[in-house]
Each structure stands twice: as structure tokens, then as C-alpha cells.
Amino acid sequence: MWAVRTAFGQAGALWRGRSNVGWERLARRAQSALAQLRGILEGELEGIRGAGTWKSERVITSRQGPHIRVDGHPQECRSKNNPLPPAGGCHPLFQLL
Structure with missing residues (x-):
């Protein structure tokens, strides 16, 4: 999670014009942070599915009613x-x- 916080913090500083980190370096860090976050979220979702508490939503293809x-x-x-x-x-x- 450190990479995620660092990437977002540097993105905010760069946006405000207060960072010495270039856009290319920030893009690499953001990509790394997002990959790390995706892995964390996929692990959490697998845990939910494994516990049997996952609920899929139905896609209603008609008007709503009884x-x-x-x-x-x-x-x-x-x-x-x-x-x-x-x-x-x-x-x-x-x-x-």
C-alpha cells in the first residue's frame, strides 16, 4: 500500500506544481501502484468468493415491475x-x- 500512497501523493504535488518528480517517473510509479492495488483487490475478492459470501447481480433486460x-x-x-x-x-x- 505504500506505493499506492506515494504515487497518489506525488501526483497531487505534481498537479499543484510542487514536485521535482517528472511525469514519466510518476507514470511508472502510478502503474506499479495500480498493479499492486489490483493484486490486493483480486485477493480480497477471491477470499469473498472462497468464503461463499459473493453475490452476483442479475442484469434486468426489461422494464422493472413484478x-x-x-x-x-x-x-x-x-x-x-x-x-x-x-x-x-x-x-x-x-x-x-
């Missing part, structure tokens, strides 16, 4: 865990009415 299409297949919309329900009365309370 009946939707996901990847071309009709399904009922059951969004009980989403804090903001989709438009069209897909909230569980609307299903009771």
Missing part, C-alpha cells in the same frame, strides 16, 4: 434485500396487496 426478464428469461421480481425497491411495485409489501 414480472421481469433476466438474460431473456421471464422471472418474478423478488427484491426483498434491496433498500430501494425498483419502480413498478416490486417491493414485498406491494406483493401482499
